[in-house]
Amino acid sequence: MKKLFVVLVIGLFVFVSGQAMAGNTAQQTVSFQITAINEIAVSGNPGQLVVNASNAGEDPDPATDDTTSYSVTTNGELKKIVGKIDSAMPSNTKLEAQLAATTGGSSAGYVELGELDQNLVTGISLLSESGKTITYRFSAQAEAGTLSGQRTVTFTLTDG
């Protein structure tokens, strides 16, 4: 009788422990997609750039404005900011823009704006920054005479 009891106990042990980890499994996939994000914004319009009369024999001093700023967000790498104006400047005048560099990026300094895109800041990667200063400089030679006008400046964040 003792032998029978031992056999029963061993049998129970072996098969219970064999089932202890038994179970059933199911798998699910959660998909998660981030699209390319390349956003740039400016804080508003600069004040009027006025070049006044100069001393006799000299060109007038340029007018500058640094009251505006830009903000940029990108999850891309090695992006750049380019800029252009909607129509050419009058003869003997030029409009330049200088954008402060982003962290890790490089500013090209003052760049004369034309109807074709010009590099302003390069090497922009994986960041979101705001309040980066934009400085405009308008200069005119005496030969430009008296004039006034308005230009729209377009900044674009694009592949470097």
Next chain:
Amino acid sequence: MKKKILILILFVNPILLTIPLHLSAENLKISVSGSWSLGIDQSNLMSGGGSKLQSTYQSPPDATLIDIKADKKSSWAVYVRRIQLPNHLTIDVRRTSDGRGKGTIEGGENFIPLGEGYTMLFRGRDERKDVTIQYRIRGVSISISPGLRDLQIIYTVEEDGQ
């Protein structure tokens, strides 16, 4: 005679003990349905260019439906884990309903962060159907490169000793 009885028991005993236990394991099943696809783009920036990406996203409360098929009165527990996840991201999961069925269910109402090892999500007895599950992803930032990523979530049901 005793020898014959002993031999008979040696062969029959495992079979007798195994039948109910195997039936129990076979009748304890989990099935999972539903899905969640999360898309993140510039509209998820907190305030346009220069701002950060919203870092936390929640699925609908019924992104996943879980059915547990079990024997009457058998107790079970559902465990969950994840397989792969990009750096700095955390995925949480919680139970948002009791589902329906004869059995009982408890636990898992609060978000639980998933790791590579199994964590118990909820437990119960008997059958439950359409138990709803919600996901939450945390830690999304602009430093994560664009692309499609699949997060594998593994559910398993085990007999519950408690």
